[in-house]
Amino acid sequence: MPGSAVVQSGDYDLFIDTGALQDAFTLDTSILNGTDVLDGSTTFAKVTFGVLNVNIRRGRQDQGDQFSAGTMTFTLNDTLADGVFNPFDTVSPFYDTTNNQPGLAPMREVQFVRYDSLGNPEDLFRGYIVNYDYAFTLGGLNTVSVYCADQFYLLAQTVLDELNVTAQLSGARIATVLALPEVDYTSPTNIATGTVELGHAAAYTVPAGTNVLAYLSQINDTAEFGRLFMSRTGVLTFQNRVGNTLSAPVVDFHDDGTNTPYDTIGITFEADQVVNRAVVTALDNKTATDSDPASIATYFTQTTSITNSLLHVQGDIDDAAAYLLNGQPEARYTDVGTTFASLSTAQRDAVAIVDIGDTITIEKTFTTSGGPVSLAQELSVEGVEHAIDFGSGHRITFFTAPTTIVYELILDDVTYGIIDAENVLG
Numbered sequence: 001m002p003g004s005a006v007v008q009s010g011d012y013d014l015f016i017d018t019g020a021l022q023d024a025f026t027l028d029t030s031i032l033n034g035t036d037v038l039d040g041s042t043t044f045a046k047v048t049f050g051v052l053n054v055n056i057r058r059g060r061q062d063q064g065d066q067f068s069a070g071t072m073t074f075t076l077n078d079t080l081a082d083g084v085f086n087p088f089d090t091v092s093p094f095y096d097t098t099n100n101q102p103g104l105a106p107m108r109e110v111q112f113v114r115y116d117s118l119g120n121p122e123d124l125f126r127g128y129i130v131n132y133d134y135a136f137t138l139g140g141l142n143t144v145s146v147y148c149a150d151q152f153y154l155l156a157q158t159v160l161d162e163l164n165v166t167a168q169l170s171g172a173r174i175a176t177v178l179a180l181p182e183v184d185y186t187s188p189t190n191i192a193t194g195t196v197e198l199g200h201a202a203a204y205t206v207p208a209g210t211n212v213l214a215y216l217s218q219i220n221d222t223a224e225f226g227r228l229f230m231s232r233t234g235v236l237t238f239q240n241r242v243g244n245t246l247s248a249p250v251v252d253f254h255d256d257g258t259n260t261p262y263d264t265i266g267i268t269f270e271a272d273q274v275v276n277r278a279v280v281t282a283l284d285n286k287t288a289t290d291s292d293p294a295s296i297a298t299y300f301t302q303t304t305s306i307t308n309s310l311l312h313v314q315g316d317i318d319d320a321a322a323y324l325l326n327g328q329p330e331a332r333y334t335d336v337g338t339t340f341a342s343l344s345t346a347q348r349d350a351v352a353i354v355d356i357g358d359t360i361t362i363e364k365t366f367t368t369s370g371g372p373v374s375l376a377q378e379l380s381v382e383g384v385e386h387a388i389d390f391g392s393g394h395r396i397t398f399f400t401a402p403t404t405i406v407y408e409l410i411l412d413d414v415t416y417g418i419i420d421a422e423n424v425l426g
Helices: 151-156 170-179 212-224 293-299 314-323 345-352
Strands: 004-006 010-022 041-046 051-059 071-077 109-115 121-135 143-149 189-191 227-230 236-239 244-246 251-254 264-268 277-282 287-291 303-309 332-339 359-368 371-389 393-402 404-408
Touching (some): 010 051, 051 121, 071 121, 121 345, 170 212, 303 314, 332 359
Parallel strands (some): 251 359, 277 303
Antiparallel strands (some): 010 041, 051 071, 051 371
């Protein structure tokens, strides 16, 4: 099995772009009809042998939060690695002798993978190194703390020239921005069409100097209300407005000894969930207000307001205000955590690759005055956290949001055999 073993968790590898090229054509050295090519390919160094721990955070903790850059931090033991991570070590195997600079440097690509039971590598994070922090201790361990971010970090460092927009669906607007010369985003994308049309004309002109990531977030947060995130494989992903989800949980978490076990769970039932008045105002000053009088009578007025929506069709603005209402608080599971040491091999493989936007089931047994009662909820995954210690194991936590589940029609089934709001053709 490739990679380095993590206690009761599997095998993992950490790769860092060294900046050097392999298979590159060199004058008077290479031949074009051999294995070398004109531009070459990037050399990735495997540094897993020096890793002490890895922590990954991606997505958001609640559906109302904004998606930000996913991050990964890891610690290298430079003493154990015989000093090869030291940026001043010119004989390190990672030193770029061609350009006379350290091979392990900021803004180099990084990839962290876990191998499944068949030896297939599964990405847990792809991104770029932002900085290295070296801690040299006389007579002790020398360590390197490395901070990484996904491609959202790069988008956040870029600004737009003035953009005179046309009426476009939200997905098309995102694609337009990414293709602009000043952005030139060439990494993989998975962009949904979108469900609403964004505005045009003078009010919607994007001024020069607008931050790219901020504008992409504005598309999602003020108009589409879907998901905009970097996947675990480094794909910029845009999903349509969060609505009904065809029931297809990728993992079932149970606390009764069946299915996938867990050891921590978060439960919330709070007034902050209530939104009973919503106001949405577009950039051309079209506006809509919607409210839930029954909820206001019970929970007082709790308002959300959007003042910079990119919507321009009045009907879409009206629908957005209605969509934002959530008149009744509901008890729900907010997060679930498990350690790989408690999972079977198959369960580890399934849990490791759960990504944002997937559906999971969480079931918990409660003791009531009438006896034990089990409650299961199907929830969308909004955020993922990995905590991996190469000496003690891998822990994962999923942050969730409520989702409206529909079920695939099952012919002649008493419960699922009738086409209605909850059962649909697959």
